[in-house]
Amino acid sequence: MYIHLSILNLLTVWVMMAQLQQGGPDEKEKTTALKDLLSRIDLDELMKKDEPPLEFPDTLEGFEYIFNEKGQLRHIKTGEPFVFNYREDLHRWNQKRYEALGEIITKYVYELLQKECHLKKVTLPVDATESEPKSFIFMSEDALTNPDKMLVLIHGNGVVRAGQWARRLIINEDLDSGTQIPYIKRAIEEGYGVIVLNPNENYIEVEKTKAQVQLSSDSSDEPAEKRERKDKIQKETKKRRDFYEKYRNPQKEKETMQMYIRDNGSPEEHAIYVWDHFISQSAAENVFFVAHSYGGLAFVELMIQREAEVKNKVTAVALTDSVHNVWHQEVGKTIREWMREKCCNWVSSSEPLDTSVESMLPDCPRVSAGTERHELTSWKSFPSIFKFFSEAVEAKNSSVKPTPTRRSNRIKYEEL
Numbered sequence: 564m565y566i567h568l569s570i571l572n573l574l575t576v577w578v579m580m581a582q583l584q585q586g587g588p589d590e591k592e593k594t595t596a597l598k599d600l601l602s603r604i605d606l607d608e609l610m611k612k613d614e615p616p617l618e619f620p621d622t623l624e625g626f627e628y629i630f631n632e633k634g635q636l637r638h639i640k641t642g643e644p645f646v647f648n649y650r651e652d653l654h655r656w657n658q659k660r661y662e663a664l665g666e667i668i669t670k671y672v673y674e675l676l677q678k679e680c681h682l683k684k685v686t687l688p689v690d691a692t693e694s695e696p697k698s699f700i701f702m703s704e705d706a707l708t709n710p711d712k713m714l715v716l717i718h719g720n721g722v723v724r725a726g727q728w729a730r731r732l733i734i735n736e737d738l739d740s741g742t743q744i745p746y747i748k749r750a751i752e753e754g755y756g757v758i759v760l761n762p763n764e765n766y767i768e769v770e771k772t773k774a775q776v777q778l779s780s781d782s783s784d785e786p787a788e789k790r791e792r793k794d795k796i797q798k799e800t801k802k803r804r805d806f807y808e809k810y811r812n813p814q815k816e817k818e819t820m821q822m823y824i825r826d827n828g829s830p831e832e833h834a835i836y837v838w839d840h841f842i843s844q845s846a847a848e849n850v851f852f853v854a855h856s857y858g859g860l861a862f863v864e865l866m867i868q869r870e871a872e873v874k875n876k877v878t879a880v881a882l883t884d885s886v887h888n889v890w891h892q893e894v895g896k897t898i899r900e901w902m903r904e905k906c907c908n909w910v911s912s913s914e915p916l917d918t919s920v921e922s923m924l925p926d927c928p929r930v931s932a933g934t935e936r937h938e939l940t941s942w943k944s945f946p947s948i949f950k951f952f953s954e955a956v957e958a959k960n961s962s963v964k965p966t967p968t969r970r971s972n973r974i975k976y977e978e979l
Contacts, residue, residue: 614656619663623671626664630671634738645734665722665730672726672733672742676701680747682759687833688825689840696767696824700837701725701759706845709756712878712956713847716743717760717834719856719886725761728855729938740942746853749949756847760837762830762861766821830857831864838865842876849878849959851952855941859885859908866898874901879955881948882908882927883940889926902927907951909944911937917947 620626627639636645645664650656676682682701691697706713722730732741739745743759750757827833842850854862859882866873885908889899906927912920916933930947932940 614653615650617656617659619660621663621667623667626667628664630738635736636734661734662722664734668730668733669724669727672724672738672744673701675738675742675744676726676747676759680744680751680757682747682757685841687827687836691825696822698761698764698824698827698833699725700761700841701757702841703751703755703757706756706758707841708846709754710846710848711754712849712851713756713758713842713845714746714750715758715760715837715842715850715852716746717762717830717852717854717858717861718743719858720763720830722763724763725759728941732938732942740939743941745942745945749945753949755851756845758837758841760833760858762833762858764824765828765830765833766823768819768821770819830861834861834865835868838869838872843869843872847876849956850876851878851955852880853883853941853948854880854885855883856886856937859883860887860892863887863889863892863894863898863902866902867892867894870895870898877905878959879952880906880927881944881951882906883932883944883948884909884911884937887926889924894926899926905955909940909947911935911940916943 623629624639628636628645629639631637637643638645647661648657649660673684677684680701680703682703684699685702687698687700688695703709718725718727719729726743726747727733727741728743729741734741747757747759826836852862862880862882862885880902889902894902903926908922908927908929909932910920910929911934912918912931913935914920914931914933916931918931920929920931922929932944934940934943
């Protein structure tokens with residue numbers, strides 16, 4: 564155990580105090596004595612001894628990890644996979660360490676997109692001033708000029724950023740399964756232009772000034788008399804709360820505020836913005852989307868807001884375990900009909916890859932991604948998705964409508 568015995572003793576003292584406060588005069592005297600004892604203890608110093616500083620390396624080498632030739636994250640000295648529980652019984656510290664590594668992984672993937680995939684980084688908004696918050700996307704050099712086809716990639720919600728499907732897969736499995744790089748490389752090999760969206764980069768965090776912190780703490784509209792009465796009632800429990808908070812969070816982190824990026828303050832806004840300023844203006848005759856999880860919801864919202872444009876330009880959409888919902892998003896009949904014809908959702912399932920999966924929603928066909936793990940659906944369905952796209956082009960060119968059927972448990976296409 565990493566927790567000092569003194570911490571456990573202090574917790575015991577608090578329990579004793581709670582019990583004594585329910586007793587008579589003698590017990591109250593003991594409570595006063597215990598409070599006096601606790602007031603002599605420097606809790607800040609005591610807690611700092613229990614949790615190491617929240618200071619971590621800013622490079623993979625600093626963490627003593629590297630990606631090997633198979634794209635697997637391994638310890639430089641031992642060759643072992645990443646270990647989350649680096650410090651026993653310090654979950655918060657371990658989590659912060661994991662998050663710090665995740666930020667390095669994000670920058671590492673950005674570098675791979677530029678160096679290995681030869682994509683360029685494009686700033687958003689396109690007319691951003693020097694001082695305002697900014698985001699970015701990645702594009703191939705021919706993304707807007709390729710007259711044939713374009714691939715657009717949208718990841719899900721959470722900590723992932725452009726070029727990633729799942730941070731957990733990158734750290735615990737490999738780069739192929741956790742990043743969009745295999746999609747990008749294959750798309751370029753097959754003559755696609757590529758745009759990689761960054762829908763979770765919605766704001767920047769800046770540290771609050773002392774004035775802002777004070778304003779937020781004094782912002783209550785309650786009358787002064789009511790606030791004083793409430794403070795008096797809570798006075799007896801305040802020290803106990805403070806003690807718990809110092810134990811849970813001994814190293815108080817800086818207070819920050821979020822400054823949202825203009826016209827890109829949510830995944831849905833971001834998708835619409837990139838459509839308006841890039842995809843809709845591209846030369847590509849056939850645009851294809853791969854949208855994972857919440858990315859599917861963002862695409863459906865794009866359909867709702869730009870229905871005619873999307874129908875005119877998009878040839879097929881591959882969803883991977885999408886969380887969209889045509890009822891909650893109030894998707895109209897014409898969009899639902901288009902989705903049944905142009906979209907397919909590879910969902911997490913124990914069934915073999917491409918096996919039809921029943922759905923209660925009247926939107927698009929659902930087939931198995933060949934895995935029960937949500938985060939793996941994009942990787943496992945990778946070969947089927949490119950086959951789906953190529954057959955969609957063939958169907959478009961020969962006036963054949965793609966219709967998923969149950970025959971041989973594979974996606975088939977029937978002539979009209």
